[in-house]
Amino acid sequence: MSVRRLAKEQPPSFAFSPDSMEKVNFWLGKYPEHRKQSASIPLLWLVQKQEGWVSEPAIRLVAEMLSVPVIRIYEVATFYTMFMLEPVGSAALIQVCGTTPCALRGANDLIEICKTEIGPKSHLSADGLFTWEEVECLGACCNAPMAAINDYYYEDLTPESFRQIIADFRAGKKPAPGSYAGRRSSEPAGGAQTLSDASLYDGSRAQPLAKIPNAPEPEPKPEPVA
Amino acid sequence: MPTAKVNGKEIEFEAGLTVLQVAELAGEEIPRFCYHERLSIAGNCRMCLVEVKPGPPKPQASCALPAADKQEIFTNTPMVKKAREGVMEFLLINHPLDCPICDQGGECDLQDEAIGYGRDGSRYAENKRAVEEKFLGPLIKTTMTRCIQCTRCVRFSTEIAGVSEMGMISRGEDAEITSYLEEALTSELSGNLADICPVGALTHKPWAFNYRPWELTKTESVDVMDAVGSAIRVDARGGEVMRILPRVNEDINEEWISDKTRYVPDGLMRQRLDRPYVRVDGKLKPATWAEAFAAVAGRIRAVSPDKVGVIAGDLQDAESMKAAMDLFSALGVKNLDCRQDGAKLGYGPRESWLFNTTIAGIEKLDRLLLVGTNLRKEAPLVNARIRKAWLTGKLRVGVIGEHADLRYSYEYFGAGPSSLQKLVDGEGDFFKDAKGAAIVLGQGALIREDSSAILNLAAKAAGTFGMTAEGKNGFNVLHTAASRVAGLDMGFVPKDGGRHVAGMIAGAGKGEIEVLVLMGADEIDTTALGNAFVVYIGSHGDAGANRADVILPGAAYTEKPGIYVNTEGRVQIAARAVFPKGEAREDWAILRALSEHLGAKLAYDSLEQLRAKLMANHPTFGQVDYAPGAASAAGLDLGAFGEAGSLSDAVFASPIDDFYLTNPIARASVTMAECSASQAQALGRLQAAE
Numbered sequence: 001m002s003v004r005r006l007a008k009e010q011p012p013s014f015a016f017s018p019d020s021m022e023k024v025n026f027w028l029g030k031y032p033e034h035r036k037q038s039a040s041i042p043l044l045w046l047v048q049k050q051e052g053w054v055s056e057p058a059i060r061l062v063a064e065m066l067s068v069p070v071i072r073i074y075e076v077a078t079f080y081t082m083f084m085l086e087p088v089g090s091a092a093l094i095q096v097c098g099t100t101p102c103a104l105r106g107a108n109d110l111i112e113i114c115k116t117e118i119g120p121k122s123h124l125s126a127d128g129l130f131t132w133e134e135v136e137c138l139g140a141c142c143n144a145p146m147a148a149i150n151d152y153y154y155e156d157l158t159p160e161s162f163r164q165i166i167a168d169f170r171a172g173k174k175p176a177p178g179s180y181a182g183r184r185s186s187e188p189a190g191g192a193q194t195l196s197d198a199s200l201y202d203g204s205r206a207q208p209l210a211k212i213p214n215a216p217e218p219e220p221k222p223e224p225v226a
Numbered sequence: 227m228p229t230a231k232v233n234g235k236e237i238e239f240e241a242g243l244t245v246l247q248v249a250e251l252a253g254e255e256i257p258r259f260c261y262h263e264r265l266s267i268a269g270n271c272r273m274c275l276v277e278v279k280p281g282p283p284k285p286q287a288s289c290a291l292p293a294a295d296k297q298e299i300f301t302n303t304p305m306v307k308k309a310r311e312g313v314m315e316f317l318l319i320n321h322p323l324d325c326p327i328c329d330q331g332g333e334c335d336l337q338d339e340a341i342g343y344g345r346d347g348s349r350y351a352e353n354k355r356a357v358e359e360k361f362l363g364p365l366i367k368t369t370m371t372r373c374i375q376c377t378r379c380v381r382f383s384t385e386i387a388g389v390s391e392m393g394m395i396s397r398g399e400d401a402e403i404t405s406y407l408e409e410a411l412t413s414e415l416s417g418n419l420a421d422i423c424p425v426g427a428l429t430h431k432p433w434a435f436n437y438r439p440w441e442l443t444k445t446e447s448v449d450v451m452d453a454v455g456s457a458i459r460v461d462a463r464g465g466e467v468m469r470i471l472p473r474v475n476e477d478i479n480e481e482w483i484s485d486k487t488r489y490v491p492d493g494l495m496r497q498r499l500d501r502p503y504v505r506v507d508g509k510l511k512p513a514t515w516a517e518a519f520a521a522v523a524g525r526i527r528a529v530s531p532d533k534v535g536v537i538a539g540d541l542q543d544a545e546s547m548k549a550a551m552d553l554f555s556a557l558g559v560k561n562l563d564c565r566q567d568g569a570k571l572g573y574g575p576r577e578s579w580l581f582n583t584t585i586a587g588i589e590k591l592d593r594l595l596l597v598g599t600n601l602r603k604e605a606p607l608v609n610a611r612i613r614k615a616w617l618t619g620k621l622r623v624g625v626i627g628e629h630a631d632l633r634y635s636y637e638y639f640g641a642g643p644s645s646l647q648k649l650v651d652g653e654g655d656f657f658k659d660a661k662g663a664a665i666v667l668g669q670g671a672l673i674r675e676d677s678s679a680i681l682n683l684a685a686k687a688a689g690t691f692g693m694t695a696e697g698k699n700g701f702n703v704l705h706t707a708a709s710r711v712a713g714l715d716m717g718f719v720p721k722d723g724g725r726h727v728a729g730m731i732a733g734a735g736k737g738e739i740e741v742l743v744l745m746g747a748d749e750i751d752t753t754a755l756g757n758a759f760v761v762y763i764g765s766h767g768d769a770g771a772n773r774a775d776v777i778l779p780g781a782a783y784t785e786k787p788g789i790y791v792n793t794e795g796r797v798q799i800a801a802r803a804v805f806p807k808g809e810a811r812e813d814w815a816i817l818r819a820l821s822e823h824l825g826a827k828l829a830y831d832s833l834e835q836l837r838a839k840l841m842a843n844h845p846t847f848g849q850v851d852y853a854p855g856a857a858s859a860a861g862l863d864l865g866a867f868g869e870a871g872s873l874s875d876a877v878f879a880s881p882i883d884d885f886y887l888t889n890p891i892a893r894a895s896v897t898m899a900e901c902s903a904s905q906a907q908a909l910g911r912l913q914a915a916e
Contacts, residue, residue: 003400006407056407069390071406078395 004078006056007086014058020050024065037068040076044083052093053084081135086123089130092169094118095148098134101141109159110145117166129170142186143179152177228295233302245288245299246274254301257310257339259317259424260376261289264480265385271317271376273339275309276301285309307343314343320355320399321425322371329367330426332439336374357402362392363410364900365417365485366428373427375401379419386482387413388613388633403427410904414606414885417488421472421481430469432489432897437461437468445803446473448790449487450541450783451889453705454585454605455792456483460491460784460803467491467784467804477586477853478792484606485901486885486892491784493895497767499779500808510777515809515819521776523823525759529740531558535730538564538718539746539764540707541889543788543800544847546763546780546813547709547718548840549828550745553817556826560724561739564713566749567881568728569669570677570868571703572714576846577858578681578867579714580795581608582699583664584855589615591700593660593691595624595639597646597684598878599668602632603885604706605793609633624649624656627670627878641877643671643680650687657691664693664700670878672703681868689864699859701867705793706882708783712791716844734758744770745813746780748890763816765806766890778820779810782891786812787833789840789847796853797846 016024027042043065047058054077063070077083084093096102096110114132119125122133140146143155147162154165154177161180168175183189199205227238232252239248244267246256259271269290276288277300285306288299300306317336325331357370375394380403383392389412391405405411411419420428442461449456449470457475461468470491472483502518503510513521526534536554538547542564551562565571571579583591588611601609609632615621616634623636626645637656639645649656657663667684671677685701687693693700705711713719720726725733727750733739735756742755746764752773762774765782785806791797806812811819814836821828830836841848886902887893 004396069384069393069406071390071393074406075393075395079397 010056036066052088091129094132095135099137102145105144107145155179156181230297245291248293265381272313310343328426329429335424361408367431378422387415389413448798448800450708451486453793462803489897493891497894503777505775519823533740534559535561536743537747542709544712549814549817563727564718569672572719574866581702581793591662593663595665598627598671600630600880603882643873666702669881678868679871685864685867696860699856768890780813781806794853
């Protein structure tokens with residue numbers, strides 16, 4: 001994470017599109033009038049979904065819609081690194097995981113590729129097609145190294161496959177998300193190694209229960225009083 | 227009442243207190259940075275750690291922990307000491323330790339606590355973080371690397387000042403305090419930010435690098451920038467007032483003061499009248515006191531008393547007004563007035579010109595109607611008190627007059643007196659079921675042609691809605707001039723056919739007034755005085771001195787002991803912090819000396835004798851630090867307030883155009899000029915956006 005600032009160049013204005021507006025009204029409808037500011041994060045997210053990033057006019061508009069001081073929305077937008085404060089690449093926003101498991105599995109090579117293919121971190125590339133940034137753990141360590149591109153995870157990357165993905169995005173294609181090591185989700189390489197016994201699945205193991213686990217014990221008989 | 231043990235000492239406390247407050251009750255000092263009595267609790271500096279039993283075996287932040295019955299609190303165990311030392315070490319990782327060049331040095335909470343809990347050396351070899359400076363307007367200087375993110379400034383501006391303009395952006399190590407896009411703060415109370423900042427991150431821009439706190443002589447005094455009479459401490463070095471800070475006075479200003487009160491002292495060193503002047507051939511020439519007195523006495527003796535007028539200005543102390551009244555009454559002069567703005571007050575019972583609810587009493591109200599006043603400009607601290615009461619949710623505020631942003635929401639009833647008439651006639655339900663209602667009449671409602679009728683109508687409203695009864699008085703007049711209530715209390719108003727201010731000015735223009743004595747009166751139209759011989763007694767070269775034929779240099783409010791009566795009728799005694807400039811003298815002494823030249827020697831030779839006579843003639847001046855409030859509310863004749871009459875349709879307008887430039891001292895101040903410009907810029911931006 002680095003110091004986050006609003007972009008130097010800002011559009012003159014911002015307005016929600018009719019599609020976004022429908023969603024905005026859905027979120028506003030969820031909160032009572034005097035608790036409107038609960039919708040700060042959803043509204044900023046809708047801004048980002050629409051424009052790709054959160055601009056200063058958009059922050060002002062959200063503050064106005066929620067009747068909160070603009071500094072409060074500014075605080076939220078700068079607090080969460082999820083909100084992009086600069087324009088992002090039109091083809092792809094690449095978020096490479098740089099945390100330990102991915103780093104051990106070669107994330108540093110992916111980062112090098114980003115540097116050479118795209119340019120400096122966290123800024124729009126010269127051609128306007130890409131933005132890349134290094135992020136903390138995205139929770140897909142078993143498929144390390146990985147990168148989140150736009151809304152999807154691209155996993156088990158190698159320098160070759162990653163380079164190919166970037167080239168595809170550059171060519172206007174939409175490469176398929178998921179594992180690039182030819183496995184399904186996070187199965188072991190070479191297919192499943194456990195739970196392969198067919199009897200697990202044919203019902204032959206099912207036996208009547210002698211006792212239900214954790215069932216309450218019958219109450220002991222009271223001691224006879226002498 | 228629940229009891230707790232603090233370091234083994236048993237103590238009773240009220241339910242609802244925090245552990246920190248209970249420990250303070252027991253006399254234990256707890257270090258703190260983020261906690262502040264008048265702000266909400268943040269609990270983020272962690273310096274107030276204590277050990278509490280029963281509870282988890284770890285240090286607890288005492289500021290945010292409610293105290294419980296039978297609790298044992300330890301503030302001096304080795305664990306507590308070690309925990310606080312740890313916190314201090316963390317706080318200092320990124321603190322620049324530039325105390326030798328820091329303006330907060332010597333009065334810095336972090337510096338003080340570091341003596342108790344700091345290490346003698348740092349264990350960190352890494353670079354400290356750097357933080358960009360922020361622009362917060364002409365008053366607050368920032369050095370953001372020193373910030374420890376206590377968020378006191380954010381809470382102050384949001385809660386007390388009512389401007390949500392400051393915030394903390396980003397997070398973790400990158401967290402920074404800023405205003406939105408570094409716009410200047412628009413509050414009249416912004417100087418308090420530097421006071422509550424526990425480190426040197428926010429300091430006073432006008433005083434940057436001007437002094438060290440231990441060089442200054444501290445004098446406790448009273449402010450005269452408005453009629454609130456805030457408690458201040460005047461810090462001086464040599465003959466110069468270096469700064470003005472607030473003192474705690476729960477009845478008036480709590481612990482805040484307005485920016486004008488605080489930053490005006492640079493005006494005390496500019497445009498000063500430091501020697502007498504006499505106009506010769508159209509030009510003011512320096513003169514000796516004897517020459518000046520001779521010129522004045524010669525003129526006054528040459529004309530009949532009904533051709534002499536005396537106007538007392540807004541910053542005048544009670545003693546000099548008393549001396550002037552005694553002197554000129556003895557000469558037979560009836561044209562005496564202390565109401566520069568022409569307010570129609572001073573003839574009914576004393577309650578008709580006081581803020582009878584008292585400022586602290588605002589917190590007990592549930593309805594408040596503001597008529598013809600913009601409190602943000604006229605009395606920012608009264609406005610802050612209303613906001614405080616409004617925040618509790620019990621107070622409903624109504625406004626008749628200017629539709630201004632007062633930092634709280636209100637119901638708006640209209641712009642002119644007819645709206646008040648409608649309310650009195652029973653329209654609407656604003657006062658329905660009110661238990662503590664009050665009406666505030668501002669000077670905007672009292673400086674008009676129909677002001678007597680408005681005063682009468684407001685008193686009628688107070689009667690109709692049961693504001694005045696045994697133990698409560700909801701009729702209030704808010705003054706803007708520090709001298710006004712004292713003047714009215716002693717009867718410094720024209721009687722027996724004497725001329726009031728407008729009459730004197732018109733008379734001067736027509737030649738019916740030949741000698742006009744201005745005691746610090748600069749807010750009148752000095753260009754309309756015709757050929758009158760103008761004597762100016764005052765401290766600053768402003769409009770009055772510019773027009774004067776003789777200038778008798780007086781002392782400013784920090785340079786003389788003086789009695790001031792605030793808008794509540796509270797008598798307060800200001801002290802001298804420095805001596806008058808050059809040959810200038812205290813105002814009462816000038817009048818005493820002049821009296822001998824006029825052959826009507828005043829009967830007092832010292833300030834003590836003058837005060838004794840003042841208190842003997844006008845007993846209310848003897849009640850120091852006392853506001854009458856509702857003392858006489860039961861038998862009050864509200865019908866005697868003003869006179870019933872017809873109301874005009876003109877809308878109310880605040881008499882104060884520019885909050886920062888209301889008096890000669892403020893107009894001489896560079897800082898106030900900068901504030902005024904910054905405010906105008908902000909206003910322009912606002913209008914452009916609309």
